[in-house]
Amino acid sequence: MRYADFVSFTFASLRAQRLRTVLTALGIAVGIAAVILLTSIGEGLHRFVIDEFTQFGTNIIAVNPGRIQTHGAPLGAVNTVRPLTIDDALALRRAAHVQAAVPVIQGNAEITHAGRSRRVTLYGVGAEFGAAFRMRVALGQFLPEDDPRTPRAFAVLGSKAAMELFGGDNPLGDRIRVGGERYRVVGVMQSKGQVLGFDLDDTVFIPVGRALEMFNRESLMEIDVTYEPTAPLAEVEEGIKRILSARHGSEDYTVTPQQKMLEVFGTVLDAITFAVAAIGGISLVVGGVGILTILTIAVAERTSEIGLLRAVGATRRGILLLFLGEAALLAVLGGTAGLLLGWSAALALHLVLPALPVHTPWSYALLAELVALAVGLAAGVLPARRAAHLDPLDALRSE
Amino acid sequence: MIRLSGIARTFLVGGEEVHALRAVDLGIAHGEYLSIMGPSGSGKSTLLNIIGLLDRPDTGTYELDAKNVTALSDDELARVRREKIGFVFQFFHLVPRLTAAQNIELPMVLAGIDPAARRPRLARLLAEYGLEERAGHRPDQLSGGQCQRVAIARAMSMGPTVILADEPTGNLDRHTGQEVLGVLERVHHNGGTVVVVTHDPEIGARSQRRLRMLDGAVVADEKG
Incomplete structure (x- = not known):
């Protein structure tokens, strides 16, 4: 099957069930939007904190008296600061x-x-x-x-x-x-x-x-x-x-370069951004379950069509790819919508609450899209395999 | 062209073995118009499915175009079906969301044929089966006769060795059924090989060669 034909066949399948397609893609869209919105806030917070610290410059080293150490060591060894x-x-x-x-x-x-x-x-x-x-x-x-x-x-x-x-x-x-x-x-x-x-x-x-x-x-x-x-x-x-x-x-003194402090802050804040991204990721997984459900239903409904496709020469692999393609397309459509949704929500938030630091990290956005695609494919595997392993004769008779 | 020897097929139904086919030997020559008749359960559909490579025999060998196809892999079978077999079903089996033209084109699309090469073939098929004005209609906008004509055009799209029709008129009224039969006969007149499974003696009588089956065996093979 040619690539263009594959895409248009997949599109036609999704177009035939418009409401279903929109609702399923919405699941993924909400997930992506959540990831983008949450990481935008996380990243905004990150920048805010780092800016607060770097406004005095980054090439500063603080020297403080005393040293963090364990006391109660051998008697007589007097520690003087x-x-x-x-x-x-x-x-x-x-x-x-x-x-x-x-x-x-x-x-x-x-x-x-x-x-x-x-x-x-x-x-x-x-x-x-x-x-x-x-x-x-x-x-x-x-x-x-x-x-x-x-x-x-x-x-x-x-x-x-x-x-x-x-x-x-x-x-x-x-x-x-x-x-x-x-x-x-x-x-x-x-x-x-x-x-x-x-x-x-x-x-x-x-x-x-x-x-x-x-x-x-x-x-x-x-x-x-x-x-x-x-x-x-x-x-x-x-x-x-x-x-x-x-x-x-x-x-008997402590030397603390600000760059090291910034690194520690950066690590902590990166962990926060990652954590909120993971929370958004949960809704992405829920969206993936939606794809799984819809595709399972689609395979059941289209059993006789699968039989026909097999009869007129589609291989098992061909059937597998068709349904995986539908899952991936649903995920990508949802992902694109989610990107726009999340990004405009972040912008709107920034306009309504200027005090709240918001910054969309595009690496996370791209990552979210890839995750959406992966979730779609993963969700599509089971139903697509079921479709591919149908016996053509049984499938044809299913009507 | 088609040579079946010692073909047997057994199904397990409720723990009991049902012999759908018992050692059937059959040869079909190029350009033949053959009907297979018999009561339900006589094995005529099983025979057709085995000829169509949708089902595999338990024993025996099947040669198609002088090539043994009994032991082909699943993917190879799919390829042979695509290139050599055209199916016409009782319930048409059109893809509901595709137009008549897209349904006819489907085997060519699955075969990965270039759109530029598909277009003239599609146009010829639409003209040949009188579907030019219905090309953009979906199956639910077509009559039963038109649907079956689309199905026959689809079966012919890859230029198959044989057309296999399983009760092609079973879902049509008498008049439309005659018309569809006429279309299949025209395929035969143009040199195609047509095998029709039917339980209707009147339809069977129209073919040159008539096979009668009973309990999984060919009991009569009349010509003329």
């Missing part, structure tokens, strides 16, 4: 490929101005903080490059903190109190919005040396190291460790 100091941060600037090493300490503090006061998140940071984390200044400038050990009492306000404290007035040059000490406002940051629930606008930035004194702490919370984006991560990590271990005498 030396604090991470501003000098450590200064030393790290000399490591290979490093662009900036920003000391960071974070806490809460009350800021007051002209009788108004507000509790905000306080960041004690180095002057390079803004550049390292791609945070821009709306007014004035970021903290100046003072000697980090004796910095001047300058403060930079987050956009929300500035608005709450000063209303619409320009705060540049005004004095505020931060945790009881007097600071001069030199800048206001651009709004950054919330990142994973943290409001980055309700903040005040002061020099890290002053913040350490204010909180009466010895150690920084973190040193954030940025490096040349093209530099090999392992080499950068190695350079950091060499310098810090030399200064501390042991590796």
